[in-house]
Amino acid sequence: DGGITQSPKYLFRKEGQNVTLSCEQNLNHDAMYWYRQDPGQGLRLIYYSQIVNDFQKGDIAEGYSVSREKKESFPLTVTSAQKNPTAFYLCATSGGGTGTGELFFGEGSRLTVL
């Protein structure tokens, strides 16, 4: 079954702890993205990667880190430096070039800091 798998779906974390959100895809897409969504707000871009071993900061990268060691995987680490990490995190992929950049999204991971 082709698609994007995000895990865990729900995650609770104590303040000061790092946590890693997983994003795996079997769509053979080159580009992968991480977005954050807060209640009643739109999506804000955290990091994106156009190719393996390369990634770029988005608009709100502070307090987050990523890696892209494999085409299929783009994990996001929420570090203790992120001041307000409670949010809904969405991973997305796209496979085409200009004009074909439809994004495919995972089901999201909801992180709550206690």
Next chain:
Amino acid sequence: SQKIEQNSEALNIQEGKTATLTCNYTNYSPAYLQWYRQDPGRGPVFLLLIRENEKEKRKERLKVTFDTTLKQSLFHITASQPADSATYLCALEQDMRFGAGTRLTVKP
């Protein structure tokens, strides 16, 4: 930097009417613009893409227009149904940035 504005946070309409949602951008015109639907607690789902040289695109009850002079896209849902209730987001191709979304409620 490019700003994307969806200037209605919420829109309530009666079933059967046409819903019209607006997406404005501030700087350069993107090569294309996309519209997505998002249901609560789910990831967005792609609906339509319109290119800069296209004035209008249709898909079933959905219609999107793109006016590069006004720097605006309009998203229409005709003969709206309660099942169309969701948040609708626009995104620009170059940035893959999204507008804040418009939450549409269709009342029976």
